[in-house]
Amino acid sequence: MTAVPKIELKGVHKAFGPKVVLDGIDLSVARGESVVVIGGSGTGKSVMLKSILGLLRPESGSIRIDGEEVVGMGAKDRDRIMKKFGMLFQGGALFDSLKVWENVAFGLIQGQRMERAKARDIAIEKLAQVGLAASTGDLFPSELSGGMQKRVSLARAIATNPEIIFFDEPTTGLDPIMADVINDLIVKCCKEVGATALSITHDMASARKISDRIAMLYKGKLIWVGPAKDIDHSGNEYVDQFIHGRAVGPITMELRA
Numbered sequence: 001m002t003a004v005p006k007i008e009l010k011g012v013h014k015a016f017g018p019k020v021v022l023d024g025i026d027l028s029v030a031r032g033e034s035v036v037v038i039g040g041s042g043t044g045k046s047v048m049l050k051s052i053l054g055l056l057r058p059e060s061g062s063i064r065i066d067g068e069e070v071v072g073m074g075a076k077d078r079d080r081i082m083k084k085f086g087m088l089f090q091g092g093a094l095f096d097s098l099k100v101w102e103n104v105a106f107g108l109i110q111g112q113r114m115e116r117a118k119a120r121d122i123a124i125e126k127l128a129q130v131g132l133a134a135s136t137g138d139l140f141p142s143e144l145s146g147g148m149q150k151r152v153s154l155a156r157a158i159a160t161n162p163e164i165i166f167f168d169e170p171t172t173g174l175d176p177i178m179a180d181v182i183n184d185l186i187v188k189c190c191k192e193v194g195a196t197a198l199s200i201t202h203d204m205a206s207a208r209k210i211s212d213r214i215a216m217l218y219k220g221k222l223i224w225v226g227p228a229k230d231i232d233h234s235g236n237e238y239v240d241q242f243i244h245g246r247a248v249g250p251i252t253m254e255l256r257a
């Protein structure tokens with residue numbers, strides 16, 4: 001018997017009016033695996049992620065989490081599924097008015113109704129996991145550098161020991177060295193909590209580092225899916241153009257939305 005995938009998309013189709021964004025997406029992510037979806041701006045990476053999170057509803061196709069269909073799921077079941085998820089949002093999305101530890105503990109206090117003292121201990125532990133001192137916990141996000149804010153976002157994403165973590169452009173806005181530090185931490189933290197990871201990015205260095213497999217989205221379809229180590233020999237001219245960032249090639253920039 002083959003194991004049930006942790007995340008499974010089959011024939012997912014999503015359009016906005018006449019504009020088809022996802023045109024039959026099939027993707028399967030195994031338990032403990034890390035898959036990164038790459039693709040140019042506006043190719044539908046966020047729409048795919050939002051469909052999995054239940055923020056957008058595809059017109060057709062199936063999305064299963066642990067074998068359970070989530071398209072069209074009711075609010076109560078959706079809440080149960082959401083408890084399996086951790087998320088690192090593009091730009092960090094920390095609450096400015098909350099201290100760092102309160103940001104990290106947000107899901108524990110609000111979602112799990114954990115008492116504050118216990119949640120604080122866990123938050124401090126998670127901050128240590130991403131290399132931040134306990135004293136950082138009492139600062140406000142505005143007092144931290146961009147790289148430290150990303151670490152805090154990562155600590156928040158892993159705070160509830162989620163089974164699945166979604167990373168939305170995790171290295172955006174960071175210098176290449178700090179981006180590499182964050183990539184290393186993502187790999188380490190996913191391993192430590194035993195999480196399955198699905199990420200979207202256009203940062204190839206990040207994709208190579210944090211993924212087991214890479215999938216490339218182009219014109220509504222996944223045109224290549226394979227092990228990260230094979231991406232330099234994909235034999236696909238679209239993938240080749242994208243990973244080398246060449247202006248000239250089969251991919252032409254749409255200048256109008």
Ligand SMILES: Nc1ncnc2c1ncn2[C@@H]1O[C@H](COP(=O)(O)OP(=O)(O)OP(=O)(O)O)[C@@H](O)[C@H]1O
Nearest residue numbers: 016021039040041042043044045046047048202257
């Ligand atoms: N709620 C919406 N209503 C209408 N069109 C939308 C909506 N959300 C996304 N789109 C369109 O879907 C397309 C894909 O957008 P999406 O944000 O998924 O791209 P992306 O690959 O994540 O891009 P980027 O890398 O720039 O973030 C875009 O053309 C966008 O305008």
